[in-house]
Amino acid sequence: MGGDTMDTVEQLRAELLAAAAAAADLKALDDVRVAALGKKGRITGLMKGLGQMDPDARKAAGQALNVLKEEVAAALDARKNALDAVALDARLSEERVDVTLPARPESLGAIHPISQTIDEVIAIFGEMGFTVAEGPDIEDDWYNFTSLNIPREHPARQEHDTFYLPNETVGPDGVPGRVVLRTHTSPVQIRTMLSNKPPVRIIVPGRTYRCDYDATHSPMFHQVEGLMIDEKTHMGHLKGALIDFCRAFFEVDDLPVRFRPSYFPFTEPSAEVDIGCTREGGQFRIGHGDDWLEILGCGMVNPKVLENCGIDPAKYQGYAFGMGVERLAMLKYGIPDLRTFFESDLRWLRHYGFSSLDVPAMVGGLSI
Ligand code: DAH
Numbered sequence: 001m002g003g004d005t006m007d008t009v010e011q012l013r014a015e016l017l018a019a020a021a022a023a024a025d026l027k028a029l030d031d032v033r034v035a036a037l038g039k040k041g042r043i044t045g046l047m048k049g050l051g052q053m054d055p056d057a058r059k060a061a062g063q064a065l066n067v068l069k070e071e072v073a074a075a076l077d078a079r080k081n082a083l084d085a086v087a088l089d090a091r092l093s094e095e096r097v098d099v100t101l102p103a104r105p106e107s108l109g110a111i112h113p114i115s116q117t118i119d120e121v122i123a124i125f126g127e128m129g130f131t132v133a134e135g136p137d138i139e140d141d142w143y144n145f146t147s148l149n150i151p152r153e154h155p156a157r158q159e160h161d162t163f164y165l166p167n168e169t170v171g172p173d174g175v176p177g178r179v180v181l182r183t184h185t186s187p188v189q190i191r192t193m194l195s196n197k198p199p200v201r202i203i204v205p206g207r208t209y210r211c212d213y214d215a216t217h218s219p220m221f222h223q224v225e226g227l228m229i230d231e232k233t234h235m236g237h238l239k240g241a242l243i244d245f246c247r248a249f250f251e252v253d254d255l256p257v258r259f260r261p262s263y264f265p266f267t268e269p270s271a272e273v274d275i276g277c278t279r280e281g282g283q284f285r286i287g288h289g290d291d292w293l294e295i296l297g298c299g300m301v302n303p304k305v306l307e308n309c310g311i312d313p314a315k316y317q318g319y320a321f322g323m324g325v326e327r328l329a330m331l332k333y334g335i336p337d338l339r340t341f342f343e344s345d346l347r348w349l350r351h352y353g354f355s356s357l358d359v360p361a362m363v364g365g366l367s368i
Pocket residue numbers: 183184185186225226264266267296297298299320321322323
């Protein structure tokens with residue numbers, strides 16, 4: 001082999017280094033490695049031939065082949081590093097995250113129609129100068145009933161299908177009574193009048209509970225209560241505020257509204273408010289028509305209720321009202337079954353829900 005081997009080594013060096021440098025990807029580079037250093041590779045082949053050489057030639061050729069082997073291995077390594085760096089750059093630019101983009105997916109999540117309806121009611125009465133008040137869901141008998149002129153044994157207590165808790169408390173009247181889940185938001189009237197001097201102008205959204213469950217009743221539901229107490233407040237103010245409310249809420253400027261005499265222990269006189277509608281089959285259309293839908297209860301605060309709160313009924317008077325939030329939402333947004341409000345079905349929520357960016361306000365249309 002002798003000088004021939006040296007020539008071959010030189011040629012092979014040039015060829016293999018060029019092939020390594022030219023490999024376009026890791027696969028091509030591995031092919032070069034196998035062709036040079038694999039079991040049947042060319043350098044491996046030459047090394048196998050060393051055995052047949054005479055000692056001097058073998059030594060020289062062996063050294064030359066070892067050097068070649070290292071050079072080729074180093075060239076393969078260098079090329080691999082270069083290809084890895086290119087691949088990493090490509091991946092980094094492909095997977096680049098632009099942290100200045102808005103969060104995505106953008107429109108996940110929706111405002112529940114109950115929250116939307118409460119926000120709309122607050123927006124309307126807020127504009128009239130009412131502020132939001134809240135009270136506890138777990139209430140004493142006295143606040144939920146007695147103070148509101150619903151004495152023990154009064155038939156109205158039965159109508160409330162009350163959830164009673166095992167505890168008893170003694171009310172401000174000194175009489176012990178059961179603790180209840182509040183059956184309406186009206187006890188917050190009492191709490192507010194006991195802790196604030198008139199004038200009072202509050203709106204009270206909140207959860208209420210009654211032991212009842214079907215397509216139009218849920219054991220937990222929502223009400224909004226309203227209370228206005230001042231020295232000269234009269235039934236005309238009540239009518240004006242509630243007519244304006246109905247028209248603003250249903251977004252019908254000339255919506256017919258009527259006040260029908262009714263009875264509530266905590267108001268005298270009392271009325272129920274109906275709005276005009278048309279009935280087509282089982283469906284309602286709010287607006288002009290020859291039919292009426294009841295939407296809330298109201299009245300002038302009973303002097304006995306004022307007295308229970310230490311307010312002089314000879315000096316102060318006012319009005320109160322209460323409405324069911326689910327019912328308002330069902331009528332306005334055409335939601336047919338009350339139970340669906342509480343099923344947490346995402347498909348329902350996506351359909352009936354509202355964008356969190358559309359905050360209800362009287363400026364610019366309530367729900368648009
Ligand atoms: N509390 C009544 C109910 O749950 C609703 C109501 C009616 C509240 C008339 C009032 C009112 O403040 O004046 O059915």
